[in-house]
Amino acid sequence: MPLTPLTLDQLRRLSDPASFKFNTTAELSVAPEIIGQPRGTRAIEFGIDIDSPGYNIFVLGEEGTGRTTAIGRFLRNKAANRPTPQDWMYVQNFAEPHKPRALNLPAGLGLSLRDDMNGLVEHLKRSLPQAFEQETYLAEYNKIQNQFESDRDMMFATLAEKAMAVNIAVVNTASGIAIAPTRNNKPLSPEEFESLPEEEQKELDAAREQIKDEMEGMLRVLRNAEKATREAQRQLNQRVATSVVDRYLDELRAKYTAHGETVFYLNEVQQDIVDHVNDFLPTDDPKDDAATQPRPDFRRYTVNLVVDHSKTEGAPVIVELNPTFAKLLGRIENESRFGMLLTDFTLIKTGALHAANGGYLVLRARDVFYEPLAWDALKRSMISGYVRTEDITSRTGFGATKTLDPEPIPLDLKVVLVGSPDIYYDLLHLDEDFGSIFKVKADFVSEMPRTNDNEHQYALFIATRCAEEKLRPFDRRAVAKVIEYGSRLIGDQYKLSVRLGDVADLLREANYWAGIAQHDVVSVDHVLKAVDEKFYRHNKTEELLRERILEGTVFIDTSGAVVGQINALSIVDYGDYNFGLPSRVTARTFVGHGGISQIDRDTNMTGPIHNKGLLTLISYFNSTYATHRSVSFSAQISFEQNYNGIEGDSASCAELCALLSSLSAHPVKQSIAITGAVNQKGDILPIGGVNEKVEGFFTVCHARGLTGDQGVIIPQTNVRDLMLRENVLAAVEEGKFNIYAVSTVSEAIEILTGVPAGERKDGKFPEKTPHHAAEKRLRELAKGHDRDRDDDEKKPRKKKRAVKKKPIRRRKR
Numbered sequence: 091m092p093l094t095p096l097t098l099d100q101l102r103r104l105s106d107p108a109s110f111k112f113n114t115t116a117e118l119s120v121a122p123e124i125i126g127q128p129r130g131t132r133a134i135e136f137g138i139d140i141d142s143p144g145y146n147i148f149v150l151g152e153e154g155t156g157r158t159t160a161i162g163r164f165l166r167n168k169a170a171n172r173p174t175p176q177d178w179m180y181v182q183n184f185a186e187p188h189k190p191r192a193l194n195l196p197a198g199l200g201l202s203l204r205d206d207m208n209g210l211v212e213h214l215k216r217s218l219p220q221a222f223e224q225e226t227y228l229a230e231y232n233k234i235q236n237q238f239e240s241d242r243d244m245m246f247a248t249l250a251e252k253a254m255a256v257n258i259a260v261v262n263t264a265s266g267i268a269i270a271p272t273r274n275n276k277p278l279s280p281e282e283f284e285s286l287p288e289e290e291q292k293e294l295d296a297a298r299e300q301i302k303d304e305m306e307g308m309l310r311v312l313r314n315a316e317k318a319t320r321e322a323q324r325q326l327n328q329r330v331a332t333s334v335v336d337r338y339l340d341e342l343r344a345k346y347t348a349h350g351e352t353v354f355y356l357n358e359v360q361q362d363i364v365d366h367v368n369d370f371l372p373t374d375d376p377k378d379d380a381a382t383q384p385r386p387d388f389r390r391y392t393v394n395l396v397v398d399h400s401k402t403e404g405a406p407v408i409v410e411l412n413p414t415f416a417k418l419l420g421r422i423e424n425e426s427r428f429g430m431l432l433t434d435f436t437l438i439k440t441g442a443l444h445a446a447n448g449g450y451l452v453l454r455a456r457d458v459f460y461e462p463l464a465w466d467a468l469k470r471s472m473i474s475g476y477v478r479t480e481d482i483t484s485r486t487g488f489g490a491t492k493t494l495d496p497e498p499i500p501l502d503l504k505v506v507l508v509g510s511p512d513i514y515y516d517l518l519h520l521d522e523d524f525g526s527i528f529k530v531k532a533d534f535v536s537e538m539p540r541t542n543d544n545e546h547q548y549a550l551f552i553a554t555r556c557a558e559e560k561l562r563p564f565d566r567r568a569v570a571k572v573i574e575y576g577s578r579l580i581g582d583q584y585k586l587s588v589r590l591g592d593v594a595d596l597l598r599e600a601n602y603w604a605g606i607a608q609h610d611v612v613s614v615d616h617v618l619k620a621v622d623e624k625f626y627r628h629n630k631t632e633e634l635l636r637e638r639i640l641e642g643t644v645f646i647d648t649s650g651a652v653v654g655q656i657n658a659l660s661i662v663d664y665g666d667y668n669f670g671l672p673s674r675v676t677a678r679t680f681v682g683h684g685g686i687s688q689i690d691r692d693t694n695m696t697g698p699i700h701n702k703g704l705l706t707l708i709s710y711f712n713s714t715y716a717t718h719r720s721v722s723f724s725a726q727i728s729f730e731q732n733y734n735g736i737e738g739d740s741a742s743c744a745e746l747c748a749l750l751s752s753l754s755a756h757p758v759k760q761s762i763a764i765t766g767a768v769n770q771k772g773d774i775l776p777i778g779g780v781n782e783k784v785e786g787f788f789t790v791c792h793a794r795g796l797t798g799d800q801g802v803i804i805p806q807t808n809v810r811d812l813m814l815r816e817n818v819l820a821a822v823e824e825g826k827f828n829i830y831a832v833s834t835v836s837e838a839i840e841i842l843t844g845v846p847a848g849e850r851k852d853g854k855f856p857e858k859t860p861h862h863a864a865e866k867r868l869r870e871l872a873k874g875h876d877r878d879r880d881d882d883e884k885k886p887r888k889k890k891r892a893v894k895k896k897p898i899r900r901r902k903r
């Protein structure tokens with residue numbers, strides 16, 4: 091019974107718009123959950139809910155499925171109902187300034203503390219100078235100063251009177267206090283002193299030494315008195331400053347009384363302000379202007395709020411797409427001051443680990459491993475439970491400047507690492523710590539069954555994307571076409587692609603074309619326009635290669651019948667675009683004992699899978715024709731005009747049919763192309779890219795003119811993969827193009843030659859069938875080989891000429 095072409099409904103599974111209970115997606119509710127990933131989402135929910143160390147999540151899946159965006163959206167929905175984490179800030183460590191302290195407060199109080207400290211400084215800048223200008227303070231201060239000066243003057247007068255009594259004068263000079271002998275209350279010059287009698291000189295020298303010793307004792311007393319005066323003034327200043335600072339800080343201590351570390355910090359601030367109260371007071375020296383003296387640095391009283399959750403609702407979800415060392419752990423910046431690079435705690439900038447603390451951090455594994463030291467930094471923080479901000483130069487050993495050592499912050503978050511299965515299993519085998527910190531494996535798939543429920547999920551996804559990205563709503567016919575596009579992406583009528591990034595791109599592009607057409611709703615025409623335009627943007631190379639076929643540069647026939655020649659179909663992959671093209675395969679058979687060889691394989695232009703397919707073909711050939719007697723012949727198969735490598739076994743059926751055509755002398759229809767692998771029993775196995783291959787041959791035939799005889803043979807098991815484009819469907823509906831599905835090599839031969847291949851009965855194939863003709867030809871080739879061998883054996887052999895050996899001469903010693 092001759093095989094008939096596939097029917098129209100077998101070539102594409104349509105989605106019925108009438109099955110949707112809406113007119114446009116604007117009528118649907120937004121669904122933030124991830125569709126088509128029940129296993130993955132269940133694993134993520136488990137990883138989120140379990141509160142044990144090491145249960146971080148690694149999401150496996152193919153690139154380009156929109157996993158990172160979808161997971162971020164999914165986590166934000168879950169995190170909205172979780173508690174908001176605390177604020178974190180760095181403040182001055184007054185005991186060890188190079189080790190800034192970390193403080194934490196409930197969400198919102200960090201911002202409040204920062205504002206309170208800024209207000210404190212501004213308040214003290216006004217109130218402290220005013221307090222030190224009060225009459226009571228000035229009177230007390232002057233009293234202490236006057237008492238010291240009075241005591242000093244009295245002591246000096248007593249010493250001067252005592253010195254005068256022994257003819258010694260105590261004189262204040264520019265260089266200090268001087269002691270000089272006198273006569274009649276007048277100091278003596280050196281010449282006058284030398285003119286005195288020796289006995290009088292000795293008396294004056296003795297008196298001068300006595301007064302000098304008493305003066306030194308007085309000066310010691312004065313120095314101690316001056317210290318006591320300064321201490322009394324300092325204590326007075328501290329009492330005044332404390333009374334001013336207390337009034338403001340008491341309010342702050344009461345406000346933050348439940349947070350002991352913050353109260354301790356406020357006490358330290360008070361003590362430092364009291365100790366450095368002069369920084370708040372104007373200088374008494376008119377020479378001390380801003381040009382000569384640096385202004386007091388009040389930044390030590392500021393609060394560096396590094397994590398602010400005052401506006402955060404629920405737990406934070408951070409998706410970091412640039413996970414450098416500094417972006418993860420933060421950095422310590424420097425600034426130029428007085429010609430030097432300096433830093434302090436206000437220049438500490440935190441990273442994604444700080445921002446996500448108490449919530450979730452989503453990272454792409456590939457990006458983490460691209461950045462130097464990023465993986466080690468992330469792993470070290472997760473294992474230790476602390477995040478330490480440090481300069482990357484100190485980690486690499488190239489830092490030559492002093493830097494800070496901030497107090498590490500406790501880390502409590504879930505890390506979601508998104509990557510390919512290859513990265514996951516490489517880490518599992520190569521990194522001994524990986525399995526202990528990423529205990530949850532969330533396996534994301536790239537496809538889901540095409541059921542009614544999942545088609546509805548697709549519609550909800552479209553509605554969600556339209557709502558979140560402010561796209562025009564899609565009518566239900568457009569939704570149905572998007573669903574069909576999802577099946578085409580995965581290449582299966584009974585499955586839908588979960589590469590939602592590609593689907594979202596189609597939505598955006600269809601929305602664009604609806605806007606160009608000035609329509610408020612996206613229709614099926616806009617979706618088809620988006621698909622066609624995308625093909626057009628990418629298929630330049632396909633058109634150039636097809637032009638070479640149409641111009642006759644590349645030999646491809648689409649009409650007539652030729653012995654030993656067939657049109658195979660192959661896929662050309664350019665990464666972002668795949669397309670199918672026909673390739674001519676030829677086979678030649680002749681007398682010999684070389685067996686079946688493949689020219690491309692012999693020249694190392696084929697891959698291992700193609701070579702396996704060729705060996706399988708040979709096995710089928712031998713099992714079909716050499717079950718009772720050996721066959722002896724030579725055959726060569728070649729992909730004509732192939733100048734690149736060949737991989738895959740999808741052409742093994744075409745190679746086998748070309749070989750059988752050469753042996754049987756039955757011509758093969760050039761209007762029909764074929765694709766399919768073959769096993770040792772002659773069954774046709776499924777192949778990949780069936781839609782692209784069919785469309786590739788169709789496009790060539792369409793360009794030359796469709797005749798109704800043209801078509802493509804595909805494996806029966808690939809029928810469910812057909813999601814052909816509308817122009818192919820239209821040609822099939824008009825009877826101008828045909829697609830056949832076969833299960834065995836014999837069925838393919840029948841379509842290609844128009845003659846039943848024949849089945850062996852009682853050890854023989856029916857006459858006038860390709861198998862019978864091929865077997866007959868093999869016997870003839872074997873006889874020809876036997877005759878050549880017999881002729882070789884009958885030829886007289888040439889006698890070997892005797893060679894006279896020369897005697898060996900031995901040398902006598």
